[in-house]
Amino acid sequence: MKEIAPASKGYEEGVEAGRRVASSWKPSRLTLPEKWRAAATEAANICGAGRGDLSEILDNLERWSREDLLDYATDLHRRKVDAFPDLKTFPELEGMDQYVDEYPRGYAEGAGIDIREVHLERHYEEMFLLALGGGRRSVRNCSECYIPNTPNGPMLGLGRDDIMAWYTDDPFGVSWPNPVEEPHQITDPPASNPDFGICLATGGGALFEFEEDRGEAIFPAPVLSLVQDNCTTTEEAVDMLIRYNDYWGPCNCVIGDSQGNGALVEKSKYQYAVRTSKGEPVTSTYGGVEDEELPRLCDTDNPLFKYYQRRVRVMRQTLADGEANGGIDGEVFWKAMLNHDEKGAGCQHRETMPTGVELFTHVAYYVLPAEKRVFRRTIGRDNGRVLYPCEVPVVEVRT
Numbered sequence: 001m002k003e004i005a006p007a008s009k010g011y012e013e014g015v016e017a018g019r020r021v022a023s024s025w026k027p028s029r030l031t032l033p034e035k036w037r038a039a040a041t042e043a044a045n046i047c048g049a050g051r052g053d054l055s056e057i058l059d060n061l062e063r064w065s066r067e068d069l070l071d072y073a074t075d076l077h078r079r080k081v082d083a084f085p086d087l088k089t090f091p092e093l094e095g096m097d098q099y100v101d102e103y104p105r106g107y108a109e110g111a112g113i114d115i116r117e118v119h120l121e122r123h124y125e126e127m128f129l130l131a132l133g134g135g136r137r138s139v140r141n142c143s144e145c146y147i148p149n150t151p152n153g154p155m156l157g158l159g160r161d162d163i164m165a166w167y168t169d170d171p172f173g174v175s176w177p178n179p180v181e182e183p184h185q186i187t188d189p190p191a192s193n194p195d196f197g198i199c200l201a202t203g204g205g206a207l208f209e210f211e212e213d214r215g216e217a218i219f220p221a222p223v224l225s226l227v228q229d230n231c232t233t234t235e236e237a238v239d240m241l242i243r244y245n246d247y248w249g250p251c252n253c254v255i256g257d258s259q260g261n262g263a264l265v266e267k268s269k270y271q272y273a274v275r276t277s278k279g280e281p282v283t284s285t286y287g288g289v290e291d292e293e294l295p296r297l298c299d300t301d302n303p304l305f306k307y308y309q310r311r312v313r314v315m316r317q318t319l320a321d322g323e324a325n326g327g328i329d330g331e332v333f334w335k336a337m338l339n340h341d342e343k344g345a346g347c348q349h350r351e352t353m354p355t356g357v358e359l360f361t362h363v364a365y366y367v368l369p370a371e372k373r374v375f376r377r378t379i380g381r382d383n384g385r386v387l388y389p390c391e392v393p394v395v396e397v398r399t
């Protein structure tokens, strides 16, 4: 484990960040009640409204004004800060209560905006899920894989699917997506002294429809960055993720280190299951769960759960075939992540998705942490036609 200094200077950092957006700030579209209604209507099952009466949910959303949302977010912020846990168990959080409280104050002053806007921006997702009245507790829809032994060292890959409503008011129209990203020469060399400890990616997870929410405010511990900053091995990362179980997710987390140790944490809001591997790929996607116990919390008849079972099997088979045919490289990764299997495509085209899987794939990428290189394929627009990640060139980017 590395030694990390306690959090401090929340106010100062907030002011600085606020000043950067002072002239251009406007409320995020994700904090607008009409956007919440659009998302719930477009993708009722994915949002977790599948078990509830959609018209009732929309009626409830109709009653929330934006003023209500701002007030609720402010109250939620206070309750979260008040729920600061004991530092004996969570020493990495030292100073964080003050930081989390001061940053919004600084940001609001720097940007010249109502502090309630900063709270709403921070908590909109939790509030949206609450407004849906139960069911899914995560809106992240990502697939992840860690491959320990490519010709370029370990690889961490991710594919991201989402609901269209979050992105634009002009679905697949002229304003979004951006034109197709073209490959270009990267001249700056990768950093010469890579400091690769662990890599991790989160996203996805099952719906966990049957898990009752306890309704407690939870301190907003930045668990994933704490793990990334403090841990150097997969074992350390898994220990820390378990210790902080109450403070992250529900979502899956794939972890890998430079020694070829991989792990997958599958997680509902309160429960988790861990699988580890040595020298083998670890793969996960959203909508379902592999552990034996956790499916008891899930509606396994949900179309998304069934889709998951097929999808993850195809991904794993593609990686296994790649391994058997000379090893896994970027090409094999793209095949695994962006295949078009009839009943469980990795690359999801909006036009061909089955009922209940209201998602499309907008980006996939992989990171080679030892080489500090990133390759990605992002949805693009070409003469009015939308090109999915499978149809666009691979572009190397520096982050």
Ligand SMILES: [Zn+2]
Pocket: 338, 340, 347, 348, 349, 388, 389, 390, 391
């Ligand atoms: Zn495709």
